[in-house]
Amino acid sequence: MPTSQLPRALFAMDPAHLSELFPPRLMHRLQSLTVVDAALVVRDFGDPAIAGALAEAELLLTGWGCPHVDSAVLDRAPHLRAVLHSGGSVRGWLADAVWERGLTVSSAVRANALPVAEYALAAILFAGKGVFGLRERFRAEQAPPPADALARIGNLGRRVGIIGASQVGRRVLELLAPFEFEIALYDPYVDDATAAALGAVALPLDRLLATSDIVSLHAPDTPETQRMLDERLLGLMPDGAVFINTARGALVDPDALTKELVSGRISAILDVTEPEPLPGRSPLYDLPNVFLTPHLAGSLGNELERLGRTVVDELQRLVAGEPLLHTVNHAHLVNSA
Structure with missing residues (x-):
């Protein structure tokens, strides 16, 4: 697919995790599916420096350390249609408004x-x-x-x-x-x-x-x-x-x-x-x-790549117009982590 037809994405997470979630071979695959700047990782949606990228973004690729996505953020991201989360639970990261506005949310909770x-x-x-x-x-x-x-x-x-x-x-x-x-x-x-x-x-x-x-x-x-x-x-x-x-x-x-x-x-x-x-x-x-043990049961070290791979697999389905496998049902969040 020509680059001009690829959806535009934006990373939002603690940048310390980016290279572990998406090592070079996985980042290459990700960038074949979306236009995303690996050097731009959002920690604050209020930062004027990211306003342009946020306004153009169709996808948010989120992870641990993602700033809260609320109505104000969505107002500044008019083209946003999906959030692909590389962590487990999305509670605490995403406001109810994300679902209320019809965005698709996917999570790597099963991989984690x-x-x-x-x-x-x-x-x-x-x-x-x-x-x-x-x-x-x-x-x-x-x-x-x-x-x-x-x-x-x-x-x-x-x-x-x-x-x-x-x-x-x-x-x-x-x-x-x-x-x-x-x-x-x-x-x-x-x-x-x-x-x-x-x-x-x-x-x-x-x-x-x-x-x-x-x-x-x-x-x-x-x-x-x-x-x-x-x-x-x-x-x-x-x-x-x-x-x-x-x-x-x-x-x-x-x-x-x-x-x-x-x-x-x-x-x-x-x-x-x-x-x-x-x-x-x-x-x-x-x-x-x-x-x-010091809270080490969850994904750490080389296991983080599995979370990134889940996101890239979901992205591939999204680009192909196929149903996602790991969508987050908003109604189930009240009884889940």
């Missing part, structure tokens, strides 16, 4: 869900084998654990409870399918038939927590899910159960979780906490039954 799900899968498998606790014991005693400790480990038939059939939760369910787990799912928006199709048995939250050996949290961070796991619910988990959180720390009562972990009754694998990071005085840094 994959590394989180991979982390969760690894955590579940290691938890079932008792890897984290036995590592601490092995390091302290410098001797193989006794037979009675090994008798309690293993993943055959272990009950794994998944909280939230989000994009990440569904990816985790897909990844768990080849293993011989019993899988339970709690999601207030998922019925029994849908849960079964996802490879799980739908359970109320209380029962899931009370009967699962491993619980992995994948609910979205919304006003309704804030502190959804409180002292009562955490107290339902069986002695020796493992709690995994790759969602958001705000979904769990931090004092209640700390109390349970300090007691040693349950264990946890936490990629996210409340607050984040934890203060230096937090006992969670030193507890042998807690495995902490």
Whole structure:
């Protein structure tokens, strides 16, 4: 297609991410589909220097660090017809006006869900084998654990409870399918038939927590899910159960979780906490039954290219007049991350 017929696009994100999202081979492909200046990355839509580019833009290619797109921005972008987001959630970046004016919105949320799900899968498998606790014991005693400790480990038939059939939760369910787990799912928006199709048995939250050996949290961070796991619910988990959180720390009562972990009754694998990071005085840094990582489950390093590739693939469909695969339904945002 001649350059004169290509849509004009504008990057809006933290420029630090641009080269990781769109390395040279991907940038070349992107620039064969749209007219875009890789040296112009918007951090402030009010900057007079970008007024001309914004006025001509038909597409916004956004990512982490994108300034808020609201009615005032849209007023200065009369030709804008689509926003292709290279991050996960678009909440916080895009105002309702984007959908109200009929713009198409696409997100790489499914691509970003994959590394989180991979982390969760690894955590579940290691938890079932008792890897984290036995590592601490092995390091302290410098001797193989006794037979009675090994008798309690293993993943055959272990009950794994998944909280939230989000994009990440569904990816985790897909990844768990080849293993011989019993899988339970709690999601207030998922019925029994849908849960079964996802490879799980739908359970109320209380029962899931009370009967699962491993619980992995994948609910979205919304006003309704804030502190959804409180002292009562955490107290339902069986002695020796493992709690995994790759969602958001705000979904769990931090004092209640700390109390349970300090007691040693349950264990946890936490990629996210409340607050984040934890203060230096937090006992969670030193507890042998807690495995902490610094919010690294999501796309990082070379995984960012997958997000950029999702955007370029969507752009190719848009230019070809084909339906996009990853459109964001505005009505679903209230119940999603």
